[in-house]
Amino acid sequence: VAKYRAYEGKTVEVPYRGSVLGTAQDILGGVRSCCTYVGAGKLKELSRRTTFIRVSQQLNEIFTPNTVQN
Secondary structure (H helix, E strand, O other), rough: OOOOOOOOOOOEEOOOOOOOOHHHHHHHHHHHHHHHHHHOOHHHHHHOOOOOOOOOOOOOHHHHEEEEOO
């Protein structure tokens, strides 16, 4: 992460598992599905058709053994 950017969440180092293309396509598919559920024809409409709720103090232990920095 560049010096002028803040870390968000937990920073971990994971073993190489191949191209990031598949992961990016999975994320895009999830966003498309979400837009379909809420009736948003465009990504810009998503915030108008939903209520976002901030959740804190959640712990995902799946990356705990690989933690580099909190």
